[in-house]
Amino acid sequence: MVVSQHKLTLSEFLEWENAQPDRYEFHRGEVFAMVDGRRSHGRVVANLVRHLGNQLDSTPCQVFSESMKVQVADDTLLYPDVLVTCDKADLATEMIFRAPTLVIEVLAPSTQAYDRSQKFALYRRIAALHEYVLIDPDTRRVESFRRTADGGWTFHDMSVDAAMALPSVDCDVTLAEVFQGLDAA
Structure with a gap:
């Protein structure tokens, strides 16, 4: 037997989520609970925010982490682990980003x-x-997909490189910096 469930609108989801203690992603009326992170996940996110933030300080771009929402079209809200935006409207928002230049998922x-x-x-x-x-x-794999001039995407495996090159924001983070603190006892 199929039970009909009411699919939320984006505004209904935002109102509902603001009253929740946890984070949820939203896609086409459906709600998805976010998975709790592990220490290694949190360490890599913190490393990225610190090192990217330092490099972006004197630029028109800023780095943000896990608690920031990214809206995709009118039907989707996602929580990337790390995002960098250079968009003036994004840099003025308190809640929802719409134009990230770079998204990183750990x-x-x-x-x-x-x-x-x-x-x-x-x-x-x-x-x-x-x-x-x-x-x-x-x-310790680091893989990137970069948009090409014709709108396609190219794959770059940086897992054996000395640094993670991020040409979209003109930054490099060494892999030692990305994974710093993971081997701590």
């Missing part, structure tokens, strides 16, 4: 397939997005 075993496929497909709908990076703290 992979977890439970979300890796989603981040690599469906979530990337959603992010590709953002015209301002130039680079999507996936970082796996367990395997």
Whole structure:
């Protein structure tokens, strides 16, 4: 038996989520609970925010982390692990970003397939997005997808490089800096 469930509008979702203690993503009327992070995930996010933030200080771009929402079209809200935006409207918002230049997802075993496929497909709908990076703290893999001039995407594996190159925001972060603190006992 099929039970009909009311699908939320974007404004209904925002009103509902603002009253919740946890974070949720939203896509086409459906709500998805966010997975709790692990220490390695939090460490990589903190490292990225620190090192990117330092490099972006004298630029028109800013870095933000996990608690910031990104709106994709009129039907989707996502929480990237790290985003960089140079958009004036984004830099004036308190709640919802719409034009990130760079999105980074730190992979977890439970979300890796989603981040690599469906979530990337959603992010590709953002015209301002130039680079999507996936970082796996367990395997130390760093992979990037960069938008080409014709609107396609090219894959770059930086896992054995000395640094993670982020040409979309003219930054480099060494892999030692990305993974700093993961081996601490």
